[in-house]
Amino acid sequence: MRISIIGVGLIGGSVGLAARERLGADVTGWDPSPGVLDAACGLGALDRGAASLEEAVDGAEAVFVAAPVGALPATIARVLAAICDDCVVTDVGSTKRSVVAATSDPRFVGGHPLAGAETAGVEHARADLFQDATWYLTPTGSATGTLLERLHRLLRTLGAKPTVIDAATHDTMLAAVSHLPHVTANVLVAQAARALEEESEQLPATGPSFRDATRVAGANSGIWTDIYLANRDALIERIDDTVRRLEEFRALLVAADADGVTAWNEAAREDRRRLLEAQLAGGTVHELRISVPDEPGVIARLALELGRAGVNINDMALYPAPSRAEGVVALWIAGDEPARRAEQLVEELGFPVARA
Numbered sequence: 595m596r597i598s599i600i601g602v603g604l605i606g607g608s609v610g611l612a613a614r615e616r617l618g619a620d621v622t623g624w625d626p627s628p629g630v631l632d633a634a635c636g637l638g639a640l641d642r643g644a645a646s647l648e649e650a651v652d653g654a655e656a657v658f659v660a661a662p663v664g665a666l667p668a669t670i671a672r673v674l675a676a677i678c679d680d681c682v683v684t685d686v687g688s689t690k691r692s693v694v695a696a697t698s699d700p701r702f703v704g705g706h707p708l709a710g711a712e713t714a715g716v717e718h719a720r721a722d723l724f725q726d727a728t729w730y731l732t733p734t735g736s737a738t739g740t741l742l743e744r745l746h747r748l749l750r751t752l753g754a755k756p757t758v759i760d761a762a763t764h765d766t767m768l769a770a771v772s773h774l775p776h777v778t779a780n781v782l783v784a785q786a787a788r789a790l791e792e793e794s795e796q797l798p799a800t801g802p803s804f805r806d807a808t809r810v811a812g813a814n815s816g817i818w819t820d821i822y823l824a825n826r827d828a829l830i831e832r833i834d835d836t837v838r839r840l841e842e843f844r845a846l847l848v849a850a851d852a853d854g855v856t857a858w859n860e861a862a863r864e865d866r867r868r869l870l871e872a873q874l875a876g877g878t879v880h881e882l883r884i885s886v887p888d889e890p891g892v893i894a895r896l897a898l899e900l901g902r903a904g905v906n907i908n909d910m911a912l913y914p915a916p917s918r919a920e921g922v923v924a925l926w927i928a929g930d931e932p933a934r935r936a937e938q939l940v941e942e943l944g945f946p947v948a949r950a
C-alpha cells in the first residue's frame with residue numbers, strides 16, 4: 595500500500611513507523627521544516643522524502659495530514675487538489691470542527707488519534723504509539739463508503755481502535771478530557787513555581803501526585819496554541835465549570851463541613867471508577883450483515899448513527915453486489931448489548947440486518 599504523510603513530526607512520524615513495520619507500506623512524506631525529512635528517513639519513518647507536497651501524494655492510496663490544527667484546512671485542500679479519486683485523505687488534528695467544516699470532499703474523513711505525548715518531533719515517534727488507542731473518525735454524509743472502510747482497516751492495522759463520532763461531540767468531549775487537563779497542568783506548575791517561591795524564596799519539592807498532574811505542562815506550543823484557539827468556546831465552558839466546582843469546594847472548606855468534604859471526595863472516587871470501567875468495556879464480538887443501497891454517504895451515515903449512540907464498530911467490510919445497485923456491509927461490534935442496540939438502530943434507519 596502507498597501511504598503519504600504531510601507533516602512528519604511526532605504523530606506523522608509514528609504513523610510512518612507503524613505503517614512500514616506493520617503493513618509493509620511504502621511511505622513518502624513531506625514537511626516544510628528543514629532537516630525533518632532526512633531525520634525521518636534515518637529513523638525509518640519514511641521510505642523517502644519528497645521535494646513538495648504534490649510530489650509526496652502522487653500515487654498515494656491514503657494520505658495522513660499531520661500538521662498543526664491551524665494549518666490543516668489549507669493543507670488538506672492542497673492535498674485534495676493533487677490526488678486521484680481513489681485515495682482517502684485524513685488528518686490527525688486534536689480538534690475537528692474547523693477541519694470538517696472546511697471541506698465536503700467525499701475523499702476526506704477527519705481523524706484524531708487519542709494517543710501521543712508531551713514531546714514533539716519525529717525523534718520521539720514510536721511504531722507502537724497507537725496500539726489499543728482510540729482513533730476518532732468524523733466522517734460526514736459525503737464520505738465515500740469504500741474509502742472510509744479502507745481507512746478503518748488501515749487504522750486497525752496500525753493497532754488503533756477507530757471510533758466514529760461527530761465533530762461537535764468530539765470537540766466538546768476533548769475539551770474536558772484533554773484540553774482542560776493541559777490548562778490545569780499549566781496552572782499548577784505556574785502556581786507552584788511562582789506563588790510558593792514568593793513565600794518561601796525557594797522552589798518547593800514536588801510529590802508524585804504533582805508530577806502525575808503536571809506531566810503535560812508546557813507541552814509543544816507548536817500545536818497547543820492552535821488547539822486552544824480552535825476549541826476555545828468549548829474550553830471556556832469547561833474552565834467556567836471548573837471555577838464553579840472549585841468555588842463549591844471552597845465553600846465546604848470555609849464552612850469546615852467535614853461530611854461535605856468527604857462526600858465530595860467519595861463522589862470523585864466513584865466518577866473515576868466509572869470512567870475507568872467505560873474504557874475496559876468489551877465482550878463477545880458479533881457480526882451484523884446489513885443490506886444497503888449503493889448511494890453516496892450511506893456507510894458514513896450508518897457509522898455516525900452508531901457512533902452517536904455510543905456503539906463502537908470494531909471492524910467493517912463492504913461487499914458490493916454484482917448489480918452495483920446495492921451491497922452488504924458487515925459490521926463487527928463487541929458486547930451483547932451494543933450489538934443489540936446497533937441492530938435496532940440499523941433497523942430504525944430502514945436497512946435489513948441479520949446476525950451472521
Ligand SMILES: NC(=O)C1=CN([C@@H]2O[C@H](COP(=O)(O)OP(=O)(O)OC[C@H]3O[C@@H](n4cnc5c(N)ncnc54)[C@H](O)[C@@H]3O)[C@@H](O)[C@H]2O)C=CC1
Nearest residue numbers: 601603604605627660661662663665687688710711714715
Ligand atoms: N502530540 C500529540 O500527542 C498529539 C497531536 N495530535 C495532532 O497531531 C498534529 C501534529 O502534532 P505533533 O506531531 O505532535 O507535532 P510536531 O510538532 O511533532 O509535528 C508537526 C509537524 O508538522 C510540520 N508542519 C508545520 N506546519 C506545516 C504545514 N503547513 N504543512 C505540513 N507540515 C507542517 C512541522 O514542521 C512538524 O514537523 C497536530 O494537529 C496535533 O494537534 C493528535 C494527537 C496527539
Ligand SMILES: O=C(O)C(=O)Cc1ccc(O)cc1
Nearest residue numbers: 688707708709710711712810
Ligand atoms: O501526553 C498526553 O497525555 C496527551 O494528552 C497527548 C495528547 C495530546 C494531544 C491530543 O490530541 C491527544 C493526546
